[in-house]
Amino acid sequence: MAKTIVLERKPLSFSERTYLPQIATGLKTTFSNMFKPKVTLQYPEEKPHIPNNYRGVPTLVKDPNGREKCVSCQLCEFVCPPKAIRITPGSVPEDQEQREHVEKAPQEFEINMLRCIYCGYCQEVCPEEAIFLQDQYSSSGYSREEMINNKQKLYELGGTLPDRHYKWDKKKQAEVHGNTH
Amino acid sequence: MTFDWMPDTLWFSVLLKVFYALMMIGAVMTMAGYSVLAERKVSAWMQGRVGPNRTVLPFVESIPFFGPFLKGLGIFQPLADGLKFLFKEEIVPGHVNKFYYYLAPLVALVPALTTMTVLPFGQIYWEDGSVTTLALADLEVGILFVFAVSSLGVYGIALAGWSSNNKYSFLGGIRSSAQMISYELAMGLSLLPVFLWVAAPGVSSSGLSISGIANAQEGAAWLFIVQPLSALIFLIALFAETNRLPFDMPESETDLVGGFHTEYGSFKFGIFFVAEYAHIVIGSALFTLLFLGGWHFLPFMNDPWPENWIGSLIGVGWFLCKTIFLIFFFIWIRWTLPRFRYDQVMHLGWTKLLPIALANLIVYIVIVTILDGSF
Numbered sequence: 001m002a003k004t005i006v007l008e009r010k011p012l013s014f015s016e017r018t019y020l021p022q023i024a025t026g027l028k029t030t031f032s033n034m035f036k037p038k039v040t041l042q043y044p045e046e047k048p049h050i051p052n053n054y055r056g057v058p059t060l061v062k063d064p065n066g067r068e069k070c071v072s073c074q075l076c077e078f079v080c081p082p083k084a085i086r087i088t089p090g091s092v093p094e095d096q097e098q099r100e101h102v103e104k105a106p107q108e109f110e111i112n113m114l115r116c117i118y119c120g121y122c123q124e125v126c127p128e129e130a131i132f133l134q135d136q137y138s139s140s141g142y143s144r145e146e147m148i149n150n151k152q153k154l155y156e157l158g159g160t161l162p163d164r165h166y167k168w169d170k171k172k173q174a175e176v177h178g179n180t181h
Numbered sequence: 182m183t184f185d186w187m188p189d190t191l192w193f194s195v196l197l198k199v200f201y202a203l204m205m206i207g208a209v210m211t212m213a214g215y216s217v218l219a220e221r222k223v224s225a226w227m228q229g230r231v232g233p234n235r236t237v238l239p240f241v242e243s244i245p246f247f248g249p250f251l252k253g254l255g256i257f258q259p260l261a262d263g264l265k266f267l268f269k270e271e272i273v274p275g276h277v278n279k280f281y282y283y284l285a286p287l288v289a290l291v292p293a294l295t296t297m298t299v300l301p302f303g304q305i306y307w308e309d310g311s312v313t314t315l316a317l318a319d320l321e322v323g324i325l326f327v328f329a330v331s332s333l334g335v336y337g338i339a340l341a342g343w344s345s346n347n348k349y350s351f352l353g354g355i356r357s358s359a360q361m362i363s364y365e366l367a368m369g370l371s372l373l374p375v376f377l378w379v380a381a382p383g384v385s386s387s388g389l390s391i392s393g394i395a396n397a398q399e400g401a402a403w404l405f406i407v408q409p410l411s412a413l414i415f416l417i418a419l420f421a422e423t424n425r426l427p428f429d430m431p432e433s434e435t436d437l438v439g440g441f442h443t444e445y446g447s448f449k450f451g452i453f454f455v456a457e458y459a460h461i462v463i464g465s466a467l468f469t470l471l472f473l474g475g476w477h478f479l480p481f482m483n484d485p486w487p488e489n490w491i492g493s494l495i496g497v498g499w500f501l502c503k504t505i506f507l508i509f510f511f512i513w514i515r516w517t518l519p520r521f522r523y524d525q526v527m528h529l530g531w532t533k534l535l536p537i538a539l540a541n542l543i544v545y546i547v548i549v550t551i552l553d554g555s556f
Contacts (some may be wrong), residue, residue, distance in 0.1 A: 023517070023518065026517045026518065027513060027514070027517050029517075030227045030513060030516055030517045031227075031513065033226070033227050033228070033229065034223070034226040034227055035226075036229060037229075038229055038230060038231050039229040039230070040229070040230045040231055042231070
């Protein structure tokens, strides 16, 4: 059992019992607070600093070569707890030679922001590092339809992120050199 | 006051009085409106915020430097606040007593505006050396009138609490009346030594005129210095009478939702709001007149300004400065002290302030008697 120490309390002096010196001290504190720098932001004009690991609105990103990274594997759709993601898979058009070896791409990719809980599972599960929760935190709209981000909107929001792997370029190189694995 | 060029007919003097009254209402209401802004701004600054800084009239914003400065100060915020109250939907709950429900805001506002008729705010120096006090009615019994009328304001709050047929409102109304009764006594008693002190030795009856007290402090010590205890008790009682924190029992929003105005909305709430701030303005002016020398310069100094119309204007301005400082003090206290518990308010009023005010009175009776040599 913890040892309890009973502190002797000094009886209040007369000036302390009138509370007036304490009130004066309080007034001094509030007065000096008036001249301290303000801690608030002028919100719509000034935005707060968003840290790098912030989980904002989920977005689709392209690699620095401008290629669509998503291969429509639907893992994010599968893992999404509130079922906010809908993917309509499609194939990569034949004429896009620089995307050789990638077989699939999303024909349509929808994230319903009314359902999304910003858990970040989609980012975690994505094998292509194509979906990221970035720094946007404020999404608003006048209708339910407006709150569903389609593929075009998702790419607009996501932009381009640096890529560490260039996975499909390596695969192509490997095939050229006769070593697919 | 009259000038030579004015026709000396009855209708003209009536018209003149009406004009003066409207000007006074305009001044006090403007000050009440801007006290609301001051409250919002000062509270924001004390809490590390910026406060209202968005409202601006369209053509003012285009003035370089000056326009944005006014916008940052929120100078136009009272306009927006007032318009908001005007345009809000007027909701009357079904269970209220309609007559008293509508009457209550008016009963709260009228006494607050009536007290200002007897408040002097400056002097006019005439060419022949005579001096007239600037006031709508410079009554000989001014302070008595102020006390009599200003305590009527509690009827507005009590009526609002009762007619709303709501437990929160009712509790607010009851608390307000109990508080008003408790502090009225101490307030009155704290002022008696002031009048004793001001009455010249040998004068058998001392006047109750407010301008008399203000003028007695010219070139002499302010009564705040002579009678600090009276000033302190009066100030505390003033906080209680104007229902300001730490005595805002009637509306203590943490335990009573909104207190007496829980069921009020739109412009009826606006009237309560204005009445509260008008009370603060008038209370500050009263404290300035009684204890801070009114429109006179500084304690122990004669007014440095010339005895003509410029001097009058400076005097009025100086009086306004002191009043505005006191309004600031009201706000300052509000954001410094937490609210008293209800029983603490009663305890302070009855067992502390009232005996101290009585003892203070007796001590000053003895002192004044000795000084006068009339024992």
